Amino acid sequence: MAYLELNNVCKTYGEGVHATEVLSDINLSIEEGEFVAIVGFTGSGKTTLVNLINGLLKPTGGEILFKGKAVSGTSHExxxxxxxxxxxxxxxxxxxxxxxxxxxxxxxxxxxxxxxxxxxxxxxxxxxxxxxxxxxxxxxxxxxxxxxxxxxxxxEMIIMDEPLGALDALTRGNLQDEILKIWSKDRRTALLITNDVDEGLYMADRIIPLRPGPRATLGPEFKIDIERPRDKTELNDNPFYKKTRNAIIEYLMSIGEERKTVSGKVYALPELSPKSFVA
Amino acid sequence: MKQSVTVSKTADLKVSSALKILVSRLNIKAPKFNPNTIFKKVVVPILSILLFIGLWHVGARSLYNIEADFKIEKALADQGQAAADSMAACIASGDISCQPNTLPSPAQVWDSFNTLIADHQVISADKLAFKDKTAALNEKRIAEGKDPITYTGRPSFVDQIFTSLKTVFAGFLLAFMIAVPIGIVIGLSQTLRNSFNWLIQVFKPVSPVVWLLLVFMIVKTMTKDSNQDSAFIISFISVGLCAMWATLVNTAMGVSSVDKDYINVAKVLKLKPLQKVFKVILPSSLPLIFTGLRITLSVAWMVLIAIELLAQSPGLGSFVWEEFQNGANDSNSKIIVAMFVIGIIGFLLDRIMLTIQNMVSFNKNAAT
Incomplete structure (x- = not known):
């Protein structure tokens, strides 16, 4: 039994004709003591996902189980x-x-x-x-x-919603180390939401990309089997790191491209020529 | 080598420009050393005050002349040349009996101010004497179980100011005690907000005079069997009712528009409803509540004069009205003195509220 389990979770805002499905068909299971990162574009529904898990929002469909019990409202756990x-x-x-x-x-x-x-x-x-x-x-x-x-x-579990998103690169690096240091003391289950692939690679055991919304859903997961503690400079030379990083970025880019082609409608422009004010 | 030289030069330049900026910043912070700031903050206001007094003097002078010419012409038309000549002589001599009655000049207002202060000194001396005289008698009366004899002479201008302040604070307190709790309750519930909105929107624009009449109707009946003076009660309740709307609306708005992040924090920490109100919602809406209270106090002070004037309750408002009815030679200038006193006290009250507002506000730069 997984520690945190999301089964077919979907979330819709609004009702009837105005309804927009932000998340659809989210399946996720996190084991105890695991550090999982969810990587996604801005506006892909990451914060909605976090609020569903921490209990601030209720899912429209599906269920969220924490230690086998359905999540209802926030909890100190x-x-x-x-x-x-x-x-x-x-x-x-x-x-x-x-x-x-x-x-x-x-x-x-x-x-x-x-x-x-x-x-x-x-x-x-x-x-x-x-x-x-x-x-x-x-x-x-x-x-x-x-x-x-x-x-x-x-x-018992710590959920981080882009915790370092608003910080500059240097502070970001320092705080990543600090959070990891604190985490490694008792290895609590952790869920990190981020838009930075490198941050996920450096910190997490598993990276799951979130396909952009509306109707966002989770993509295939990438396991990061790099021993802890990880060293940032050494990581750059780690062939596995490079491979995984490229794979994730390629995946994210490809869904980005998909999104572009979806909205690649051609609009006919009216033929206009500039008017001459001189004559 | 050459490169390094240019680098050091630009670095020098940067340092010197940075120094310049720093120096100019420092100058702004320490106005003592900057003649420009002194000019802006001290000289210009003084000049504007002088200009104001000058314009006032010129205006008052020309109004005086129009009034005087009219008086002389009237005397000429009614009673002939001799009467007109004596009227002109009378006006020129400055005799009180025939002075034109119009906008007083700054000098006249200043004289009236001094008269009022002197009058206050006379009255307070009189009061003190009265107290000394009746002290022994009052002791006896109290021992016998009778009410002590109190001073019933006319109040001085300064007494009137304090009466007005008392009324305005009583009204303000009433507004505070009604508006803040109701505002919080309304702010917390969308349903209550919707159901009370019509009431607020309808009663907010009602004129102070109408409030006074309404309060008068109610208080008159309620104090029927007691023989105490109900004028004070009527005026402070009317002031409170007129002035409370700003606080009510602001409190409700502040409470209902608390930052969603703070509400999320309260939810994640699992605060109980009352704790949520007292630890998150109220502190975050304090700045808006105090903005409302500040408006309430200035509105209270503004309507107070009109209400005192109508309710016949003692204070600056009735002072102004009595002087206007009195029509004595210096009545007009006394009214202008009262006007300035009302304005200055209103300004001071607003400053006090602003200071309190800045003290409780966590957002230090919000209000100026």
């Missing part, structure tokens, strides 16, 4: 890191994290909560900024707060 950090701007770093801790561990004493907050803020290296507000932090620091908040609830 599945921690979420949002694309745009979603920190509460009126709370400090510590308060943002402690809000999550207090919800996840309602019976813990004040002191224990404080310690847990301090521990997770320390883990993402933000102890000096613990009493700062999100506005005073850089993008990378904000995303680290979001990571700390998600992990402080001690979730």
């Amino acid at each position: 599945r921690g979420v890191i949002f694309q745009n950090y979603s920190l509460l701007p009126w709370l400090t770093v510590g308060q943002n994290v402690s809000m999550a801790v207090r919800e996840a561990f309602p019976n813990e004493k004040r002191k224990a909560v404080k310690e847990r907050v301090a521990q997770y803020v320390e883990m993402v290296g933000l102890t000096p900024a613990i009493s700062k507000r999100p506005k005073e932090l850089s993008g990378g620091m904000r995303q680290r707060v979001a990571v700390a908040r998600a992990l402080s609830m001690n979730p």
Whole structure:
């Protein structure tokens, strides 16, 4: 039995004539302790998929099973890191994290909560900024707060929705390493949604491309059998890495081409010639 | 070698231009050292005030002349040359009995202001004396179980200001206590919003005068058997009802338009409904609520004058009305003094609200 299972899941927005099917026929199963990456174009329905899995949205059809039980609403067992950090701007770093801790561990004493907050803020290296507000932090620091908040609830599975999408390349690399480091400590099940093939290749055990929407569905999976910890510079010379990377990109490009030819309608233009204003 | 030289030169250039930008930034931050900023922020406003007073003086002067000419011509037509001459002489001498009644000049207003302050000093001295005189008697009366004797002389201008402030704060508090809770409840539910929308849209544009009459109808009946003065109650309730709409609408809007990301956070953290309201929805709508309260306070101050004027409740509004009815020689200039006092107090109240608004706002650059 898989840890997380999606069977024939589809999601439609709107009703009747205006209905648009964003996702259709999604089948996915993730084993415990696995790190899976879903790679797709922007606008292909990645965020919808994430919100279905974390319970913010309900599927129109099919079922989502988490540990054998149907997902109904959000749960503390599945921690979420949002694309745009979603920190509460009126709370400090510590308060943002402690809000999550207090919800996840309602019976813990004040002191224990404080310690847990301090521990997770320390883990993402933000102890000096613990009493700062999100506005005073850089993008990378904000995303680290979001990571700390998600992990402080001690979730069994962690879902990341393009967590590093808004960051510059250097910060991105650093945070990838940090997330991997944290993940490798207890190897929780992780689902990473990204638009960066390299990021998926570097971090995940398995990459599944999402064919672009409407009616987006998952493509064939690619296993990444590269030993951890992986080294970015060595990866570039790894023949398996190169092969897989090319295969994935080729696949994504081919669906991109498909999409282009679908919309390759020829429009007849009216014959117009510029009017002369001189004469 | 040559290349490296040019590189270092451009680097130099970059550094110097960066320095220049830095220096210009610093200058903006420290206005003391920049004569341009002093000119803009101090000299220009002062010049504009002087220009305003000058125009006012010239305007008042010409209105005065029109009124004076009219008076002389009227005397000439009614009573002949001798009467006209004596009228002209009378006006020129500055005798109070025959002064033209028109827009007062800045100097007259300033004199009236001083008169009002002097009057206040006289009245407060009088009050103090009265208190001293009745202290022993009042003690006796209280011991006997009777009401103490209170000062019933006429209030001074400064007393009127404080009465008005009291009324406006009572009204503001009422508006706050009605509008914020209702706004939150309405904001949380789309159904309630739809069902109350007509009520808000219909009552929002109703004039303060009508509110006053409505409140008067109700309060008059409710305070029938008590012999206390209901004017204060009527005026503060009317002020509250007129002014609360901005807060109501803003609160409902703030609560209903909370960023979807924050709602998602609340869902993912599994906050209970009440916690969701107090920890996520309210903090994120605070800036809008305070914008509403700020508008409410300025509306309250604006309608207060009209309401006091009609409700016969003491305050600046009735001061203005009484002066207008009085028609004394310096009544017009006293009305202008009241106008400036009302304006300046309104401005100060708005500044206070803005400061509070900026204090609670997490988005520091939102309001100016």
